[in-house]
Amino acid sequence: MTTATMSKPSVGFEKLSMRGVTRSYAKAAAPALSHLDLELARGEFVALLGPSGCGKSTALACMAGLQPLTSGSIWRDDVRLDTLPPEKRGFGMVFQNYALFPHMSVQKNVEFGLSMRRVPKAQRHERALRALKMVQLEEHAGKLPSQLSGGQQQRVAIARALAIDPEIVLMDEPLSNLDAALRIEMRTEIKRLYQERGLTVLYVTHDQEEALSLATRLVVLRKGVLEQTGTPQEVYTNPASAYVAGFMGYRNLFPAKVENTGPGDDISVVAHGTVLHGTSRAASGTANGAAVSVAIRPEDLVVAGQSTGNSIKAMAEVVEYHGRELSVQARTGPDTVLHLKTNEPVVAGAVLHLGVVPDRVLVYPADDGEETVQPHV
Structure with a gap:
């Protein structure tokens, strides 16, 4: 034009x-x-x-x-x-x-x-x-x-x-x-x-x-x-809340509980049956055992050959071809799913170890009860 x-x-x-x-x-x-x-x-x-x-x-x-x-x-x-x-x-x-x-x-x-x-x-x-x-x-x-x-x-x-x-x-x-x-x-x-x-x-x-x-x-x-x-x-x-994160592409939003808080913004939470290390977005320190919300972008989940220090085990449920990458819905439990984007040759039914670096795991105070908005896709 x-x-x-x-x-x-x-x-x-x-x-x-x-x-x-x-x-x-x-x-x-x-x-x-x-x-x-x-x-x-x-x-x-x-x-x-x-x-x-x-x-x-x-x-x-x-x-x-x-x-x-x-x-x-x-x-x-x-x-x-x-x-x-x-x-x-x-x-x-x-x-x-x-x-x-x-x-x-x-x-x-x-x-x-x-x-x-x-x-x-x-x-x-x-x-x-x-x-x-x-x-x-x-x-x-x-x-x-x-x-x-x-x-x-x-x-x-x-x-x-x-x-x-x-x-x-x-x-x-x-x-x-x-x-x-x-x-x-x-x-x-x-x-x-x-x-x-x-x-x-x-x-x-x-x-x-x-x-x-x-x-x-x-x-x-x-x-x-x-x-x-x-x-x-x-x-x-740096979305300020889980609500903003959901709208800005953090499609994986799920509940967790605080395992431990470290120096600075470092935090460990229990989610999907495993311990994840992430970055706290709370205004102040969050007590051990407190309910929180975790946000991860689909593109930040990496398919690893085996379990790593910061990974989630899941089974690929739906695999969609999007040209240069695959969009995958994976299930970690009866009622819990994760979304990822990958260039790896994933097929439905495959068991995946999904790794993610800690600074790409954002942890927020538990939502106020309102359904967190999902991004436009």
């Missing part, structure tokens, strides 16, 4: 802030957002990450002005935005439900924001076609949205947001309706546009791979509360 040249927006702000933002619904037991403090510096690409119902789309809708705040405020530098209507906030917006005008052609839909800004007709036409070319839809300019597939309609929505040359773009899972190949291609184009035009982006997704590849900072939400924020590398390698 070829990216059309578009001018960078002028510098007009330094930071965008949500201060104590709460959004409650009358019949809901808990608020969709609870006292959320979030700040975006100019030029950041921030991804709000989490499962359905965590509050990420609500946060975006509040920022856009599509939902009123129960309490709190939203600021662009020293200008309060939550008291302004959506059209006065100056955001380019792309939402999952497209929000296209069904009676307008694709080109007219893309031109709509430009018309509202009183851009001359010739410039509207040129900028709309340029934006459509970016999403590979220039040949569909004269069609109605109903004549396009769902994925094509979402690409029209992306083109409409980009056509106005916004300084801040809000995106709510804009790639969810695209096929796999185009999703990867559009992901690259979004990142390139962000880098070339100096945009500030607030991006909602439940796809951790998408968030890692696009964002400069991740914000993980849980039940409307900020659970962890940091660079993609920080959140990926």
Whole structure:
């Protein structure tokens, strides 16, 4: 895909802030957002990450002005935005439900924001076609949205947001309706546009791979509360809780009991009938015998020829071919399974010794009872 040249927006702000933002619904037991403090510096690409119902789309809708705040405020530098209507906030917006005008052609839909800004007709036409070319839809300019597939309609929505040359773009899972190949291609184009035009982006997704590849900072939400924020590398390698670990690819999450605590963060736990050495993520020391949760990535489990000092014995149950590697579900007991990825020639029914280095075994305080979210795979 070829990216059309578009001018960078002028510098007009330094930071965008949500201060104590709460959004409650009358019949809901808990608020969709609870006292959320979030700040975006100019030029950041921030991804709000989490499962359905965590509050990420609500946060975006509040920022856009599509939902009123129960309490709190939203600021662009020293200008309060939550008291302004959506059209006065100056955001380019792309939402999952497209929000296209069904009676307008694709080109007219893309031109709509430009018309509202009183851009001359010739410039509207040129900028709309340029934006459509970016999403590979220039040949569909004269069609109605109903004549396009769902994925094509979402690409029209992306083109409409980009056509106005916004300084801040809000995106709510804009790639969810695209096929796999185009999703990867559009992901690259979004990142390139962000880098070339100096945009500030607030991006909602439940796809951790998408968030890692696009964002400069991740914000993980849980039940409307900020659970962890940091660079993609920080959140990926050092998840703050078992909940975040589960969402960031630690598919193996299982209960254990503390066997012994060593110097620093060293800890030994009993799990799957064996002693594992790992790294504690508790805020303070955990007593021997205490219940904990253990997190291990599938790719960190290594098939060894024999039992080692930090290994789990399991039987391969389901083996899936994924091209260069195998995805294996292995059982360690009647109700306990592990997931691993390997290049070894594993077959169903094989007895495996799964080794893992201690610093890849993360140990957290026992979960609070809520089911730990699993990553998008």
